[in-house]
Amino acid sequence: MDRRRFLTGTTAAVLVLPLAPASATQEAMAEAIRKVVGTATPTEGRVKLDVPPLVENGSTVPLTVTVESPMSEADHVKAIHVFNEKNPQPNVFSARLGPRNGKAVVGTRVKLGDSQRIIAIAETSDGRFWSGGADVIVTLAACLEESP
Amino acid sequence: MSNILVNAPKTARRGEVVEIKALILHPMETGFRPGPNGRIIPRNIIERFTATWNGAEIFAMEMSPAIAANPFVSFFAQARESGTVVLRWTGDEGFAAEERVAIAVE
Amino acid sequence: MTARLLAFGLALVFAASYAAAQAGADKRRSGYQDMGEALQKMQDDDTANPGMLFVQLGGQLWAKPAGAENKSCADCHGVAADSMKGVATRYPAIPQGADRPVDLEGRINMCRTENQKAERLPPENRDLLSLEAYVAHQSRGMPIAPPYGPVVDAFRAQGEGIYRRRQGQLNLSCAICHDDNAGKKLAGIVIPEAHPTGYPIYRLEWQALGSLKRRLRNCLVGIRAEAWSLDAPEYVALELYLMERAKGMKLETPAVRP
16 A cells, blocks of 8 residues: 555656566466466466456456357366466456356456456366466556545 | 345347346455554455356356455356346355346246 | 548548537536546446445435434435436535535435434445435436525635635645646546536445545545545535536436546
């Protein structure tokens, strides 16, 4: 919440978007992904992550994951996991799906404390993992609530 | 009293893939935020959302504190037979809420 | 190639003039138009707009008896879609027999204390905001239509004075940002024209519903000015002037704002 206080004090200041440093949480994200995929290496592709590239406020960011799949008994998406690198916890959500969904599309809204990369991993019924990602830039509101 | 808004079609053709959207009133307190007294506000989130169609689970989601306040979820379901879709939310502090919608398949 | 370029150029000119014709003489922009597509969609879809949860809650409270009279709003006002239609477009207003204007939440609190014999709900109380959202939602799509008269006009003039006066450590007036620099960017976000078209709003920053007063307080704090307490009459005066500036614009309650 430091940035919040900073902005309140200097309303007219230009917000400088920090570049993502190699942070400990990036490792936490990698670790959380390892927990899901085990020793497998996810293949990039089939997973599309839709987030607005520039969001006005990180507290409620619409996010949709779409996985290319026939969603049949023989070939479907079993799970979709979403991770982030800058929040205090790397997990965002894990969804369980099956052929009854007809389409492998899941939407929700997430909190993003900062500009960062989001990664989605899909597990298909053949035991393989697929991944996709998106970068989000979070700008902040200028006229903020007084700090507590 | 739970406040829930669900958007699902009342009728669907057999085999049609329909979208179900749900919104519920809940603070999704992360457990990482200090309150006015400087102490951390205890975590209070919805941990799990499930959807069943005539009793069979068709969708489930484990949520983390990164899900925004007043959680919104959308997913799809293939309409195979007429029935009731039950949406359930459970979480910290014994939170439990449920909403039912009937979908007629013709 | 040139023909295609020409066609493209013509299409641009046409699009521009079409947009101008659509806008007509009225160039005012609601905060809605300054939001990105994702947030506009969130506001437009009643099952995706989190503000609608509070409208739903307000509807439940509308029918719930309260206070020593054990009466609900519905007991006296019946169906809100009929009795409350258009009401929010003309607030703040002076209630019958009163000598000063009150805003919509103030009017609802009057009904609590005088008609239900219940306690006043404090500012930013969730039930109060939900009732206000429910009442204002009945005017969604209707043009703002402020009341006139010697007393209310005097309060409005006071509000305009506050709007134009420089204040705070940054020595800024509302007008410097919202009239002179509206549409320009400040810290990465567009400065809106400050039209009170969507209140109470679901502000993502708050992750909750909040009143116009709370929004104004945020701006006062932003310019490091003294923010009056939430029950100060200055807010009602300012609200009156903001509604006058937005006269004829359509109400959007519950709006979503960043």
